[in-house]
Amino acid sequence: MIDTAVRTLKPTTPEEVQAIVAEAGAGARHIEVVGGGTKRAIGAMDPVDLALSTQRLDRIVDYAPEELVLTAQAGVRLADIEKLVASRGQMLAFEPPRWTRLVGSRGEPTLGGVLAANLSGPRRIRAGAARDHFLGFEAVSGRGEVFKAGGKVVKNVTGYDLMKLMAGSWGTLAILTEVTIKVLPRPRTETTLLLFGLPDVRASEAMALALNGPFDVSGAAHLPSFAARARPLKAELATTALRLEGFEASVAARVDGLAAALKGYGRIDALDDQHSREFWNQIREVEAFAGDPRPLWRLSLPPATGWRGPHGLPGDALYDWAGGLAWLLTEEPAEKVRRVTRELGGHALCLRGAPAFAPRDGPLGALQDRVKAAFDPLGVLNPGRMEGGA
């Protein structure tokens, strides 16, 4: 759990990070790794002796818009990165969420934290996840060694792709000190088409139809009536949303094509550029479920049958990623949520009310343990996190 009593070290150089980790390893001490500290509540860990914040590793190292590449120290705030790339008409295409209101935390996420948690927003379905834009890094392993992997160019297969391993490792393998990411041009405009009153199954069909056509959909979400009624949307009916982004003429043509394809699904409304942006920010942040006291789950499922998860687990749901990501508020026992999700070919992460991660088991779990040990054999970094502990 979060122990606010432990001291927090805020190193300003990778060498200092290295020294702290090496010293902790030597003294059999354990470190909680923190970026902006906005996701500390996700994934309980065993007791630690100190916290290490990357906040003061906050330098932009290189930004080459025409190369589509940005290198920064891990503690640079996400907001600062987004502002910088926006000033050159670019974006982080994986649309990272904050989840601060959602999990009731404060502060601003860091780029390193976003990558360590592999956080990806609605554009995941088209542009990929954080891991798909993570080109290279320097880090300090749990062994207290400074090492690097990947490169500073957009295409590289030299050596193992350790970026994939770091993305979603929640600080359990190494402390990222510097990262290189791919950035992409920001779409000139966007429009969102809305469908109303569709039951989940029918909404799932509509989203599949949209994604399976030549429309280049970059967001597909469905809000059943509970989620649609909640702030901030406050809609009367269940709402299904499809986002189209790009150059003006292209968006206009695809809006027409998609609207024609969806003729059988009733009334269609459109959100213009500004309203569309606001809407997807709210989807990305799961605003509809912020402040609800019930246990909160994030289910990752095969998109076409994503609705089966929440339908087997009474509660209230909200779907992103064309149904492949189901947010669920439910009082059902954690074991049941995980079992139902697994049986449907997916997995569940709990953001509130139960252990975040499932315990590891079987040959795959043993392999994951060996990978952890390869980087952090003494279990110095974020001990027990990702291992299903309470």
Added chain:
Amino acid sequence: MKMPAPDAALIARKAEIVRALKRIVPGEGVVSELAGLVPFESDGLSAYRQTPIAVVLPETTAQVSEILGWCQANGVKVVPRGAGTSLSGGALPLADGVVLGLSKFNRVLEVDYANRCAVVQPGVTNLGVTAAVEAKGFYYAPDPSSQIACTIGGNVAENAGGVHCLKYGLTTNNLLGCELVLMNGEVVRLGGKAMDAEGYDLLGLVTGSEGLLGVVTEVTVRILPRPETARAMLLGFATVEGAAATVGDIIAAGVIPAGLEMMDNPAIRAAEAFVGAGYPVDAAALLIVELDGPEAECAELVGHVRMLAAERGADFVKTSESEAERLAFWAGRKAAFPAVGRIAPDYFCMDGTIPRRALPQVLTRIAELSAEYGLGVANVFHAGDGNLHPLILYDADVPGDLEKAEAFGADILKLCVAVGGVLTGEHGVGVEKRDLMGEMFDPTDLACQQRVKCAFDPGLLLNPGKVFPTLHRCAELGRVHVHRGKVAFPELPRF
């Protein structure tokens, strides 16, 4: 290039090894006669050849599991192989090892349009995936030049790219799951049809691991609906600088083309002589730009690109007006390697990636090196993502030519790293660039990677001699060095 010294004791056990393999894979699934082994001696990097002890061609995951389990228990090295099209020697056999061929895993198991994915066996060709889904308007995006022959399993092992990966990503960005057999025979499933999986992203780690971590026996790939239209443009320039600047301008304008290729004059001439694609043979550099999407988008962007190219002095501009013409534009580029093969007895294909801004400088230096070594070179370039393919021309029958070509290639790759790039953009390290890994990574970086190898294959039996310049025993790598006593950085504030 030296491979680890073969273990004579293992080679002497050939009869026993073949017997054991035949017990697991009955019938014609084990090749042990010299004549039968010849086709497996080499892969796409044909300068290197080696005859393995035997080749085993299993048909089921259970057989793969049993083979690997037996080989681990008996200390026998294994080299996995798809179609053998690797350009870096990833499937080069070991004299004291067994080749595990996946060619019989050639079925498409399931196409799931609702989830936009296909479940295929690893021996299905890259183009075979598209063939299985194109009737419904879908395709599989990564398109390495060898796509007619190369297999999905090999694509996963090498994280294969292609001319469309600037917009659509490499193999790793187009996978959802796989079944993997570990060297100890255990079978694990990584990912599935959902967009992410529990725990560490081992699917991402295994992709591009060059057959060193496990044997892939099933793959779930994403499939995409075909864009409504695609149009290709040929843009000829009198200078390399003009072409390079145009590439930067296109991307700076917010356009990410589906494909953005560059060829230099020798490559243009070779391709044109071979295919007759209508390329301007006097141009110093040719860009092929492909734009896809709705008709309206293509029309707008074609106009935009034409304008940007004109501003940089393009003196040859042609836009495809039909699908046949678009394919013809690409035919020259896709045939660039065999086309160069016609003008020289042998060639080496390099694969570095550089920051695009360094292109004119790098091409100038390559030309200088070409003169110094007295070997010709033709350059094809995935210009959008900075992935350079210099083709070094040589004649293996001329004594010393191969060594000269290797040295020239090494100089080019060192140059790529020196300007901020990397050794390989899509072909893999294999044996070809193995000894250059130290140019990019220090011993600690390499130790971190090798410990990952140890987590999967502690006996180092799977595809040894590839990727890493030095083999360290896992016990040695795993040691934890603890320096007790002195506190470093005592001045650091602790609060």
